[in-house]
Amino acid sequence: MAKIRFACAWLPWWVVGVCGSYLLPQSVILPWLSALFILAVLMIWPGWQCCRYGSAMCAGVIFALWRTDMILQQQWPLTDKTQLQNVVIKVTDIPQQNQQRSRFVAQVRLPNGQQQQWLLTDYTKQQWPPGSRWQIRAKVRAIIGDTNKVGFNQEAWALANHIGAMATVVKGERKALPATSGWQEWLSRWRLWCSARWQAQVQTYPQGVALLKALAVGEQSALPAAAWQIFRPLGLNHLVSISGLHVGMLAMLAAWLCGKCLQYLPVRIHQPWIYTRCTAVLTAILYSALAGFAVPTQRSMLMIIILALTWRRGYLRAFQVWWLTIAIVLLFDPLAVLSVGFWLSFLLVAVLMWAGEGYGHSAKWRQLVLAQWAAGLASVVLVAFCFGSVPLISPLVNALAIPWFTLVLVPLALLSLIIPVDILRTLAAYLSEHTMRLLHWVAGYAPEYYPAHAPLALWLLSLIAVLLLLLPRGWYLRPLCLLILLLLLSYRPPRPAQGEAVIRVWDVGQGLAVSISTAKHELLFDTGTAYAAQSALLPNLRAAGIKRLDMLVLSHNDSDHDGGATLIKRHLQPHSIIAGQPQAYSFPVQACRGGLNWQWDGVWLEFLNQPVAAKSGKNEYSCVLRVVSADKAILITGDLGKKGERALLAAYNDNLFSQILILGHHGSRHSSDVNFIRTVAPQYAVASVGFANPYGHPHVQVRQLLAQEGITLLRTDQVGGMQTTLSARPVRWKLLHSYRPYWQRKPRLEAMPK
Known part of the structure; x- marks a missing residue:
């Protein structure tokens, strides 16, 4: 037992090393091995026994880097497209089912013999008993989630659960194989029986x-x-x-x-x-x-x-x-x-x-x-x-x-x-x-x-305040500790200056959500899907200190643009709601009208919609919003197609000029007409897209056109959410989540302009 007590003296430092290793930007073990060797030599000398704590911390870092590197090697390669694979799987857990799909974890044997663990989705909701083995055909992609200021980190979740990829079972492409019988399969079947x-x-x-x-x-x-x-x-x-x-x-x-x-x-x-x-x-x-x-x-x-x-x-x-x-x-x-x-x-x-x-x-x-x-x-x-x-x-x-x-x-x-x-x-x-x-x-x-997301230093200070409050006497600092907690809960991020507008393009996967903040007003253009609004958009709007909306704009009736409308309306209670297809909603909505303009805190906002032919698709009804601050402008067109873009050119021509363009229809080849792009002449084009989306957005033709015109393309599937400020200063983008530890593949910092 004395040995256990001795071990407990340095165990905290080993634990700190393991936990701290996941904050490192690179997974280089050699410097830590060198530090461990030096500290191990020093602690032999009298008076240097304290070096054993540093040795324990270095040992923890080395151990965590080694183990994590083994797991990272089993992750699916990072590619922009899903890949079709014929694999053999073994179901390892009870499938989770809802009205749309079945989802389950399975051990996968690839054609090259490599073993991985995948999270599989089956939209045909077939039976997948635990322990059963199948030969299937699946669409596979790496696990890359939405990256904003706060919210669920899908990459961290996947690593913590040792899941190497996400896949969708191709309909009708499965063949039953003889089941295996081990303690894990027996346990899963027992749980299913219970x-x-x-x-x-x-x-x-x-x-x-x-x-x-x-x-x-x-x-x-x-x-x-x-x-x-x-x-x-x-x-x-x-x-x-x-x-x-x-x-x-x-x-x-x-x-x-x-x-x-x-x-x-x-x-x-x-x-x-x-x-x-x-x-x-x-x-x-x-x-x-x-x-x-x-x-x-x-x-x-x-x-x-x-x-x-x-x-x-x-x-x-x-x-x-x-x-x-x-x-x-x-x-x-x-x-x-x-x-x-x-x-x-x-x-x-x-x-x-x-x-x-x-x-x-x-x-x-x-x-x-x-x-x-x-x-x-x-x-x-x-x-x-x-x-x-x-x-x-x-x-x-x-x-x-x-x-x-x-x-x-x-x-x-x-x-x-x-x-x-x-x-x-x-x-x-x-x-x-x-x-x-x-x-x-x-x-x-x-x-x-819902408190706004405070700086990290204030969070750490608040945790210390809690510990002091829980002491029997609290070191007579309880009034100060309560004041710190009150400061945390009442924290408000700084607002834009008069005449400036903060533009945030949120990472909501294959969807669109852009918020525009002025000194005293808030506008949200589109909400993404219902899931994205619940899991990513709403928490991040609250973290940014946005409690109410002055205006909610729903470009048109498409689930990746207005899927979270009901949720946002209920929680952020917009003063007015404007939509491209107002008849599609059960709550009061005003129609987008070209020529409607107003001013908020020295920032000019205007709708540029043009009349739409009766037989046009719903994308052509998209709201078109232009925001101007000082000599800078941003143009947002929803899912507007080339026909609508040509109508805008005929009506406004050079008045469409904007430094920032949110690409229409997520960069689809059915939008981004060459003359429209040249007339708007943006410095930056932003594609709000999901990672490895099945549509291939942004399309290769659009990417080639932007490169030909010298326009910088920013993609949410690569860098996550981002923000900039429209003001007299040059446009500079920054990531909403700028730090990337070594184990995380998004954001791809090299994709951001210098």
């Missing part, structure tokens, strides 16, 4: 059964998207899956029951703690297996095992166990650092231990209240940083929901699997159904606060 145990209760209690599947076997896809929307304002996402909290609480409950049973045995049990700990460990392992050994459950399972092996009075302190658990998790999988759940779970546990050290001798009820206070206070900073929102009633809801979920619903769900009695499964489904209905009702009144 999931089907509530089939008789689905008709009567659909939401309840979906919740039971999520809690018992980790089948989160059983819950519809509408259900997840109600968990966010309540702060309950961590409870509606097999989380570390469930594993820990269930293990403690099992250990307590074991201890009570041992007390009533007719014979005296020597060292009963051995049996209670073994019960806790076995419970944690079985419950984690039901979840498919997901990363959050692995962490809790390891922590329980470490506690069972090392806990003795005076052996290891709480934080030593915490560091040891993190080190074991990272030794097993250093890429867990890229998971948001890794940071949330471990940091919240650390905050609870930090707060509990000063109140260890308090009454139990007071310890519970202080623990809830500590978790709620820390969540304000952590959840706001990770997700951009603060569910205001989350502490109160969690105080009631945590014991209900962990002590009632989860044990009842598991008992209904173990005991083959229909009335028990019905009771579990009944209670879960009414729980979901109550949560739906509460969520309708639950307020949320």
